[in-house]
Every structure is written in C-alpha cells, then in structure tokens.
Amino acid sequence: MQRLAQRLRCVRNAMPVSPDQGTTAGGTTVTITGTNLGGATAVSFGSKSATSITNVSPTQLTAISPSGTGTVAVTVTTSGGTSNPEPFFYTGPPLVVSVSPDAGQFSGGNTVTITGLNLATASAVDFGPNAGTITGVSDSEITVTVPTASGVGTVPITVVTAGGSADGISYSYFANPTITALDPASGPSSGGTAVTITGTELSSTEQVVIGSNAIQAGGPSAPFTVVSDTEIAAVAPPNAAGAADVIVKTPGGSFSLPGGYTYLTGPGV
Known part of the structure; x- marks a missing residue:
C-alpha cells in the first residue's frame, strides 16, 4: 500500500525537463527535476534509454539523451514505478x-x-x-x-x-577610412580632372563623392579605381564652382574631407 501511494505521487507530480530539446544525434545533457527520484534505475526518451544517468537525488537527476527524432516522452523509472511523461523535442542540425x-x-x-x-x-x-x-x-x-x-x-x-x-x-x-590629400586639389567645374586621393583603409571603397556627385567604381563618366589601401584614382565629376566636400564610403564607415576639392570657373572673354 505504501509503495502504491509512493508510485501515485511520482506519477502525479510535474517533472520539468531542462532543456526540453536537443540534437537528433543525442548527447544532450538534461536535468530532470521532480520528487521521489532517488534510486532511479532508468530514464527513457521514448523507446530509448538515456545513455547515462548521474547526480541522482530525491528531487533531481541528470541524463544524457540518446539519438532520436520528433517529440518523445521522457519518463523516470524507480523501484516505486514510472513517472508521468514529459515531452522532449529532437531538433535537426542547423x-x-x-x-x-x-x-x-x-x-x-x-x-x-x-x-x-x-x-x-x-x-x-x-x-x-x-x-x-x-x-x-x-x-x-x-x-x-x-x-x-x-x-x-x-x-x-x-x-x-x-x-x-x-x-x-x-x-x-x-576600419574607418581617412582622406589625407587630393592631387590636384582643384579643377574646372566642367569636371574631367584626374585626381589622386590618398588616405588610409581605402581598399574596400564602395563610393566616392565629390561635391554633389557620387562617383561609382568603373562608372562611364567619372569613375574611380582603388589603387591600394592608401590610394584611389578618380575622375572629378562636373559641379558648381567653389569648395566641395570629398567623401569616401566603405563597409567600415565614411570619411568626409570638407572643402577638399575646389571647382574653378573657366575664363570668359
């Protein structure tokens, strides 16, 4: 009679399983918490037995999950009977x-x-x-x-x-790029001047902006070419006369040189 009562208590009490999911290959370390777990003789994951049972106490034990698929019921067996089932979810490899x-x-x-x-x-x-x-x-x-x-x-x-x-x-x-100089640093507002931009961390440059115009790598009218990590060869696009900011954009960020290039007005007669 006493053994029957002990078994019923084991069946009725909640038995958290943590974690409640693991790899289909098995090998997940699972902690099971409950009551009357002392003397556990088996932990089952569906139709398979845990590969190891350790740290057994009246309220907790550790088990290693076997291989499996889908959702299975985890149960603990002691001399007093078998516990209520708790779900365990097998997850495929990512x-x-x-x-x-x-x-x-x-x-x-x-x-x-x-x-x-x-x-x-x-x-x-x-x-x-x-x-x-x-x-x-x-x-x-x-x-x-x-x-x-x-x-x-x-x-x-x-x-x-x-x-x-x-x-x-x-x-x-x-790393963030920098611009240290442009050579030449000026040209006609009609554009077309070949300009060498020097600086650091320029090898991954995605875009160069001079004034209000963005220059694309290999562009048809005002292209730029990355020469090295410290140098870009660019062609100045047309822009209004005056000082123009120069910007280089890379995956590491952008750098702006305010007034780095000056557009000059051509002579008139």
Whole structure:
C-alpha cells in the first residue's frame, strides 16, 4: 500500500525537463527535476534509454539523451514505478547559407541577417571569438547585432542551436577610412580632372563623392579605381564652382574631407 501511494505521487507530480530539446544525434545533457527520484534505475526518451544517468537525488537527476527524432516522452523509472511523461523535442542540425550584409565597421553595432534552416532554437551567434546579440529568430532567419571586433579582418560565424552548431559563412570587419590629400586639389567645374586621393583603409571603397556627385567604381563618366589601401584614382565629376566636400564610403564607415576639392570657373572673354 505504501509503495502504491509512493508510485501515485511520482506519477502525479510535474517533472520539468531542462532543456526540453536537443540534437537528433543525442548527447544532450538534461536535468530532470521532480520528487521521489532517488534510486532511479532508468530514464527513457521514448523507446530509448538515456545513455547515462548521474547526480541522482530525491528531487533531481541528470541524463544524457540518446539519438532520436520528433517529440518523445521522457519518463523516470524507480523501484516505486514510472513517472508521468514529459515531452522532449529532437531538433535537426542547423544549416547556415548566407549573412547580409557580410561586412561592416570595426566597432560593430550594426544588424545583420543570417539565413538557413533549423535556426528557430538559436541560442548563440559568434563572430570569431565574440558573441553577437540575437534580436530576432525564426526557422529560416536570425537577426543579430554584430559585436565589436578583436581586430580588422574576416572571422567565421558560428550559430549554436539545440540541434547543434553550424558555420561555413564569414563576416569581414573594416576600419574607418581617412582622406589625407587630393592631387590636384582643384579643377574646372566642367569636371574631367584626374585626381589622386590618398588616405588610409581605402581598399574596400564602395563610393566616392565629390561635391554633389557620387562617383561609382568603373562608372562611364567619372569613375574611380582603388589603387591600394592608401590610394584611389578618380575622375572629378562636373559641379558648381567653389569648395566641395570629398567623401569616401566603405563597409567600415565614411570619411568626409570638407572643402577638399575646389571647382574653378573657366575664363570668359
């Protein structure tokens, strides 16, 4: 009679399972909390037994999940009987396909979107050694705030989910560009002057702006070409006469040189 009462108490009491999800390959460490768990002889995940049972006490134990799929019932068996079932969800391994944008400034703080499969349980996104901040998640997308970089360069992105971890995509950190000089620093307002822009961190330049006009790389009328990390060859576009700001834009940010180029009015007779 006493044993029957003990069994009923075990069956009726809630038995939280934490975490309640894990990889289909098994190997997830699960903590089960309840009552009358001392002397547990088996922990079952559906039709399979846990691969290990440790830290057994009257109120808690630790089990290692076997491999499995779908949703299964977790039960604990003691000499007093078998507990109530609690669900455990097997999650497939994640797959990451892309990250957009795939580059940004050294200081981080911008938001990127990672696309893939089986991402709904994402618990961490690491950019090299640094952890990003997850701001949104679905089965096919994660939005993440990029952390500050440990250094300029490209780092791997690792996504950790209940189903395991995935990598294979990367993110590039760039330092802010600077402009130190233009040669020549003036030309006719009709444009067409070949100008050498010198500075630092220019190798990833995406756009050059002189005055009110943006110059695109390889553009037909006023193009620019990145020569090196410290030099850009550009063709000044037409602009109204007067001092014009010069701006370079890169994934690492923008730099503006106020009045860096002067447009001159041609002579008249």
